[in-house]
Amino acid sequence: MSRRPSRREMNELAADREKSAARCEANAQSAREAAANPANSETKRRQAAATIPMALGHAAEYREEAEALRDGRIPGEDW
Template sequence: MSRPSRREMRELAEDREKCAARCERNAHSARQAAVDPALSETARKQAAATVPIALRHAQEYREEAEALRDGRIPGEDW
């Protein structure tokens, strides 16, 4: 398998940034659901539990984007 071109890596980085933004929107939505009195206690607890997961995913996507912009393949230096 050949390495992606710089252009392809920039495009992948842009995609990862979009994914990070989506995860942050999901975290925001989960925070709102976690305090919504119209939801059951179980649903609120489940929503609250997803917040740190979504934020961690956002951070991981941003780290991948940074690596791609630097010309590195995410995970290849592990």
């Protein structure tokens, strides 16, 4: 049986999840820009637009995990 992470380790994991969420939000912003760029082909703009909700969804999931970790819970443990 594995040991439970310490509070410090959980806070470090939460910080990592927040960084991942920020990267996903940056990816969503980049996709917004690509989708709005008339220099891109219609296909590229549609593909970029399709990735926006996925990137934002991942960001939300990372933030939920960070919140759980900060609260002293292991993400997914209460499912």
